[in-house]
Amino acid sequence: MARPGGPPDANPAQTASVAGVVLAYPGRTPLGPLDLSVSPGEIVAVVGASGAGKSTLLRLLAGLEQPPVSGAVARAPEAITGFVFQAPTLMPWADALTNVALPLELAGAPRPEARHRAAVALTAVGLGDRLAARPRQLSGGMAMRVSLARALVTDPDLLLLDEPFAALDSVTRRRLIEDLHRLWAARTPRPAIVFVTHDVEEAVHLAGRAMVLDSATGRTTATLACPGPLPRPDGWRAEPGYRVAVEALAAALAAAMPAAEVAA
Structure with a gap:
């Protein structure tokens, strides 16, 4: 049963979900339908061009976005959500x-x-x-x-991260991703994580699956499994399966972006 005045409860097998959500903003094509379901302990990466709705998807999951024009947002009863923004906001x-x-x-x-x-x-x-x-x-x-x-x-039961490492150098980013995996693995139960990024290598290394949003509509155009165990073993970035997954995700992201933006 949903809490009074709150969003509907998620399916018991899900920590949170966004189903068929359409959002309307002045001066642009409606965004959606947006769809994402996250299971307990799962790590999902969301990639897409700027304006594709990645941050909007996180705000919907966190309950920070305006009510949708249509569709439903649901969270597990009494679920606690943690949010890490693009800037530290300290x-x-x-x-x-x-x-x-x-x-x-x-x-x-x-x-x-x-x-x-x-x-x-x-x-x-x-x-x-x-x-x-x-x-x-x-x-x-x-x-x-x-x-x-x-x-x-x-x-938190659900940890949302909105490109938190984008402004950092590559070495620091790698260390923080390793730390995030370590902290996630050490918790019982493990939180579900939704991680927004523009970086396909970061997405494949961090997540168990990655979803690609269309740049114009925000709809999911592809969902790809990221192979290998989580947390990642040492040297995993040198494994052939990692490189194959990175290239497949890069191709799916390019297909979801305008030709002019890909060329740039």
């Missing part, structure tokens, strides 16, 4: 510990408990020695780790 005047403790305090947790759990979360992302650091004292990768710790501190 409070600049507060230290890392206070930033991570904030969602717990807003939920009513006693301050000592919230700060203890925040310290544990920061230690888990490798920042146990930076609890008192302000955002201006952190590198871009460190700030994103704080944002990830803030999303994980509530023990």
